[in-house]
Amino acid sequence: MSAALHRPEPVLRHRAQPVDQNVPPAQAAAWLCEGRSLILTDRFRTGLDILTALRVKLEDPGEDAEYVAKRAFREAFQSASKRLLAPVVGRKVALPDAPRAGFLAELYPDHADFALPVEDAKVLSSAWDWYEQGVHFPVLGYRVHPFYGAYIPARMEHLELFGTWLAKYKGARNRAIDVGTGTGVLALQMAKAGFQQVLATDINPNAIESVARQLRRLPTAPAIELQRADLLGAQRGPLDLIVSNPPWMKGEVGRTLDLAMYFQDGFFERFYDQALERLAPGGRVVFVFSNIIELSQPDVPHPIQTELDRGRFTLVEKLTRRVKPLRRRTREKVEIWELAVV
Numbered sequence: 001m002s003a004a005l006h007r008p009e010p011v012l013r014h015r016a017q018p019v020d021q022n023v024p025p026a027q028a029a030a031w032l033c034e035g036r037s038l039i040l041t042d043r044f045r046t047g048l049d050i051l052t053a054l055r056v057k058l059e060d061p062g063e064d065a066e067y068v069a070k071r072a073f074r075e076a077f078q079s080a081s082k083r084l085l086a087p088v089v090g091r092k093v094a095l096p097d098a099p100r101a102g103f104l105a106e107l108y109p110d111h112a113d114f115a116l117p118v119e120d121a122k123v124l125s126s127a128w129d130w131y132e133q134g135v136h137f138p139v140l141g142y143r144v145h146p147f148y149g150a151y152i153p154a155r156m157e158h159l160e161l162f163g164t165w166l167a168k169y170k171g172a173r174n175r176a177i178d179v180g181t182g183t184g185v186l187a188l189q190m191a192k193a194g195f196q197q198v199l200a201t202d203i204n205p206n207a208i209e210s211v212a213r214q215l216r217r218l219p220t221a222p223a224i225e226l227q228r229a230d231l232l233g234a235q236r237g238p239l240d241l242i243v244s245n246p247p248w249m250k251g252e253v254g255r256t257l258d259l260a261m262y263f264q265d266g267f268f269e270r271f272y273d274q275a276l277e278r279l280a281p282g283g284r285v286v287f288v289f290s291n292i293i294e295l296s297q298p299d300v301p302h303p304i305q306t307e308l309d310r311g312r313f314t315l316v317e318k319l320t321r322r323v324k325p326l327r328r329r330t331r332e333k334v335e336i337w338e339l340a341v342v
């Protein structure tokens with residue numbers, strides 16, 4: 001396993017104040033907001049109660065709120081909650097009711113005893129559940145087991161729409177690339193569709209680890225070459241198909257997983273420049289995208305339309321499909337944009 005994997009930072013030294021269920025959660029939440037560090041001494045449940053009180057204190061706007069409000073809350077919550085610690089002894093959370101987090105044993109070969117923010121312990125534990133159970137992808141017909149820190153798609157419609165596009169694709173199937181592969185689903189779809197060689201890159205090393213482990217799980221590993229790299233990575237000859245499900249919105253990147261959601265200035269410009277250098281004659285660039293940027297960030301120039309207006313690429317086809325609401329009604333649509341060089 002690569003030493004460079006992202007993991008929650010272990011807290012090796014602290015002067016945190018011990019807390020247990022005798023401290024009212026609202027009091028503990030207020031201390032966290034004042035900047036005090038706390039460490040649980042009795043149960044994991046005490047920590048969850050304090051986090052709930054913290055959400056109330058910071059006025060969680062809820063999942064249906066606007067992006068800006070949700071983001072402001074998340075930043076305040078992350079900053080305060082990281083001061084609420086759980087003890088880790090022998091790479092296990094040393095509280096009797098703590099959920100299992102097998103990634104502790106995998107991600108901390110260098111430390112056995114330390115402390116971790118309760119919120120991080122929670123995330124590690126639910127990531128372990130996803131990893132063990134896997135996520136069924138109907139477009140692949142099997143379960144994918146995401147490693148900690150790799151992006152897991154929240155919905156399937158965009159992958160189905162890419163499958164629809166791929167089924168109609170008539171071009172060459174020598175070499176394709178999945179830029180920003182995450183858990184590898186688009187690369188696996190292309191391998192399943194008969195591409196002889198599929199490259200898959202991601203800037204997040206945990207994504208590359210995730211796909212490497214998935215390939216080892218499959219009875220016959222498809223010909224997918226992995227590269228931890230920025231965008232298209234190292235030159236490997238001309239590409240018939242450059243596919244990417246890039247971040248769909250513009251924004252600041254704090255945590256590793258933000259890289260999956262938010263692009264920053266220059267991301268798409270560098271992408272197009274690299275694509276122009278690498279595309280085989282008659283090749284295609286295919287984006288799996290969404291209208292969420294038009295709905296929630298109308299002032300941000302559209303990263304695909306802006307490039308089309310520049311005249312270096314032409315739009316061959318655009319497919320769109322409504323998505324089923326996850327919670328409330330939505331005007332969101334997923335999209336496939338197929339571009340060819342002019």
Ligand SMILES: C[S@@+](CC[C@H](N)C(=O)[O-])C[C@H]1O[C@@H](n2cnc3c(N)ncnc32)[C@H](O)[C@@H]1O
Nearest residue numbers: 151180181182202203204230231245246259260
């Ligand atoms: C929306 S996710 C898509 C993941 C996967 N392809 C899928 O469809 O489920 C975007 C992915 O792009 C990766 N990414 C972001 N910036 C990148 C960059 N500069 N170079 C390579 N990958 C990047 C993220 O780490 C993330 O895995």
